[in-house]
Amino acid sequence: MIILLKENASEQQLNDLSRWLEEQGVSLHATKGLHQTILGLIGDTSRIDIGQVMQMEIVEDVKRVQEPFKSANRKFHPLDTVVDVSGAKIGGGGLAVIAGPCSIENREQIHCVAEAVKKSGATFLRGGAFKPRTSPYSFQGMQGAGIELLLEAKKATGLPIVTELMDLSQLEYFDDVDVIQVGARNMQNFELLKQLGRLKKPILLKRGLMSTYQELLMSAEYIMAGGNEDVILCERGIRTFETYTRNTLDISAVPVLKKLTHLPVIIDPSHAIGMTEFIPSLSLAAVAAGADGLMIEVHNDPAHAKCDGQQSLTPAAFDAMMQKVMRLCQAIR
Amino acid sequence: MIILLKENASEQQLNDLSRWLEEQGVSLHATKGLHQTILGLIGDTSRIDIGQVMQMEIVEDVKRVQEPFKSANRKFHPLDTVVDVSGAKIGGGGLAVIAGPCSIENREQIHCVAEAVKKSGATFLRGGAFKPRTSPYSFQGMQGAGIELLLEAKKATGLPIVTELMDLSQLEYFDDVDVIQVGARNMQNFELLKQLGRLKKPILLKRGLMSTYQELLMSAEYIMAGGNEDVILCERGIRTFETYTRNTLDISAVPVLKKLTHLPVIIDPSHAIGMTEFIPSLSLAAVAAGADGLMIEVHNDPAHAKCDGQQSLTPAAFDAMMQKVMRLCQAIR
Amino acid sequence: MIILLKENASEQQLNDLSRWLEEQGVSLHATKGLHQTILGLIGDTSRIDIGQVMQMEIVEDVKRVQEPFKSANRKFHPLDTVVDVSGAKIGGGGLAVIAGPCSIENREQIHCVAEAVKKSGATFLRGGAFKPRTSPYSFQGMQGAGIELLLEAKKATGLPIVTELMDLSQLEYFDDVDVIQVGARNMQNFELLKQLGRLKKPILLKRGLMSTYQELLMSAEYIMAGGNEDVILCERGIRTFETYTRNTLDISAVPVLKKLTHLPVIIDPSHAIGMTEFIPSLSLAAVAAGADGLMIEVHNDPAHAKCDGQQSLTPAAFDAMMQKVMRLCQAIR
């Protein structure tokens, strides 16, 4: 961290500030120019609140050099984290494919989709039971009964399951769920993150529509600070001025996040673009960019899906896409 | 709602779609052009899921004419909602001023600030006890003990209090709180909104950093659908490409929201711009634009505040600003 | 400017870099930590290309302390620039009001509007002759003939005129134009800016839809570097994710730009919001925030305007707004 002092900072003020900083456990080096003094902080600055320094009377500006996240930081943990769910892996060089319907609607639907995606090469089954919807008048998911059906499909296919938790009150239903998903709108629901940090279960953390890479990593840090180090990051489109697509897939998130952190990074093209016809192109792009996995919405009858049908692939379209994805993996990974 | 059908839609498909739509309680008028048929829907379309229509095979595009929010819609409730907390009002033509520190830090601080802001004309006292922080390593608020101190300050000054709830597990502390604040990051925490809809207590709902007007109104609708109609909307800056300011205050939200809804609309310039020196200008702008209230961070010692000191006015600066605000109100409101 | 060196920087590399920097006319102070060396640059860094430093092998990061603009910088020119056009002033505490139609359409229209806005208190007349339109199939303006009509209206009313130049090839028509407007889409048309820097005529420079404060100031710097110091900055809405309004008025631009620069700052609420009913609210907000002027579209028959009718006030609506604006000025300015 570097602190620029105002021109008129007095010796006394500088001493006060220096003492306070050293109490935070860092050491200092001051560069005194003709007009301006610059303080360089050496040591672990991740616990220093940049806002608190900023507001001090003699401080003109503060620039962070070291990232404020530690557990998630690749600098301190160079090796890739590999999340292993009974042998199905996310991270470490392979490609995890999480597929299934937006919402679990009934037994036939989830079984039919589960069998189909397994056959095409999916390694995890997804399905929503608790659904965050913009309108209170839209279908809110099958709730606990949906989880039951998902667990049945897991038993039938052997695929580990991923499903979303919206609130801590729903936790009782998640005992046998393999990976808990935190949705984009909950990425900064800090109470939720803290509680999930106490579990022994992988967490799939979606990037908020408006969240920077650093904010995403700080949210992962909330979970990891509690002791749960199995966090999977998921880029699912950010909000920009372009409204033709549902969101804007930030493909750069793949190489950038993989540089900054050792956690696995996957892509959800379905929510990013919101239109089935473009999902294969984006999936191939994600794999080419180095993503550790894909998360894809598949529905046996998209035209009658209770939610997100316009962005759900049919099993046949998913199968065709998977063949291309596999050819791509063989060629460059 | 208007539905554009694809060129090749068959008579049979059109009949199926028409029947389904009529089952949703709307009536239809079809315009058949040479190449394209257009369906106009008449009636209450707020319960029709636009995504579900979009995904139907014969549908090319869907445009919503009627807004999807009902309880919050000014068309159906032309008169302003006035939230009345033991005589202190928000909405209906006056100007509510909610002031106080970002965080409650100790008894002296909150009492000192409460007395000061009351003297300068504030009508509500704010203070954070449960703090959403980007970093798990930052100060997380005094929690329940903070609420206790805030209640003491309420007793001493007679000012009704506003404070933030982050999670339903904290609800037990809020019995004597006058107005519950929902933070920007929780604007789409739908489980939380649903539960707050069952309370008999005004809710101050902050707009998310990347939420549209319509999404904000749909979140208000979640609360109102549960029976709680005392919702106050708060614009607090949105996230844009400009990073000089903390966020970008969307001043247009004032006249636009007041056209779309009967709910009161207030402005929080402190979080919007994040630098004290610009807060008076933005406050005056908000009042001139027609805002029903202001929410301002005031701290007796900003340089040592535990959070947001760089955007907290001193009591003296707040007092000077309030005098200008009052002159402005007299001149044009 | 502060330069952070990589951990493994050799003494030789550090010497080379230091020599190069000193050749650019700045002096250096180095802070050597255990792991990292920090260079602080003292002197005029506005001519140092931050990108060029960034790419050097031993450089980890570069942070600018001093702003890269000089002529436009309030630090070096503390007093407000006042642009004076035959007695009509922009800047320095008063309020300039520039009003008139989006496009000049015919003699009757421009005369009628000119007389009306003058009567209501406008101090400048605007009108477009060369029109930038998104579509090649839309009306492109009356061109040279439009300027002729505008000059007639100037003669009749005595109001100085403001009109847009799109390309240097049009310059021959601008001899008697008082203030030349550069549109938002041309804010970074650097060749145009350079040529305008050689004129002796005030330039009204609109902020681009996607341009930061600093980029706007750097574009003003292009003009001023050529010797033309009469630049007026105009905020006219930026592009964000919110699409209900045409653009998002960045009201914070007023106090922020006025801190950073001595140039006058005006607001164009017509283009910012794009809907007449909201323009008075935004105009009042702009004046309350401290703007040096307003730029307002007024048309005698908005429903038949050839462009931007939906954002043009009638003369009567403009008059009503101006009365409120004046009451506001008396109260707080």
Place this chain on the structure above:
Amino acid sequence: MIILLKENASEQQLNDLSRWLEEQGVSLHATKGLHQTILGLIGDTSRIDIGQVMQMEIVEDVKRVQEPFKSANRKFHPLDTVVDVSGAKIGGGGLAVIAGPCSIENREQIHCVAEAVKKSGATFLRGGAFKPRTSPYSFQGMQGAGIELLLEAKKATGLPIVTELMDLSQLEYFDDVDVIQVGARNMQNFELLKQLGRLKKPILLKRGLMSTYQELLMSAEYIMAGGNEDVILCERGIRTFETYTRNTLDISAVPVLKKLTHLPVIIDPSHAIGMTEFIPSLSLAAVAAGADGLMIEVHNDPAHAKCDGQQSLTPAAFDAMMQKVMRLCQAIR
């Protein structure tokens, strides 16, 4: 185009509007509901100004169904446009690779880079002679002398050349240039686009930092409306709230634009991300997504480049990347 009328529209007003619309060459179908009348327009609506309709007194809202671009529209020209420069092609299934330095700096540099990129498989040579720079104090390019050197390198290698034109006054230097580039900041410099529409030379049109797909296509339409149909579209990153990367590459632009238009679509990852280490990942993603080409900055000595060194690959890094790109093409294209 669909027009929603206000509830209180009179028969007379409706007749007036209908007559006006029919004069624009379209035919109408009216749907009269209980409260609202909807007009459906059939025919070529690309010349109808949506703003002009919007402002009419009886109009509540207008929605465009048909895209406002014609010449660029794939609906009317289903086959891919293939731009052919003496045998080097862009579009139609192959992969064009345009590589070279940001700025031409001297003879040795441009020859050295040209030979290197040719050897690695580049099909076009790029190099900037007229440079748009944010600061007037930065290097502005070698101008005409730079073009001379570029032409020499073309002769030596046989590679066709691509270089940027900033202003019409520079056109005299472009006689032997193969492809003229229009930069992102000039995407809506409509006078420039009109003039380029009269040339017989391919135009590489870069998407503006905050331009929508439709605006990009309308700018292409400006060129094509003049008779020049050889337009190549280039996505080079858009501006969003994320500032870690220089811009945000909108990879979805590839499949979306290729659906909407028959023009070739290429990607410039260098400007999009601005950091060399991430360029190979983004290039592979672009090719996997179906781009018709890549535009890559390569410099023989990035650390001493006069501009954009931090985003320029060395010839060796470019070569390594090209080998992966080719393996990818063989696998899935």
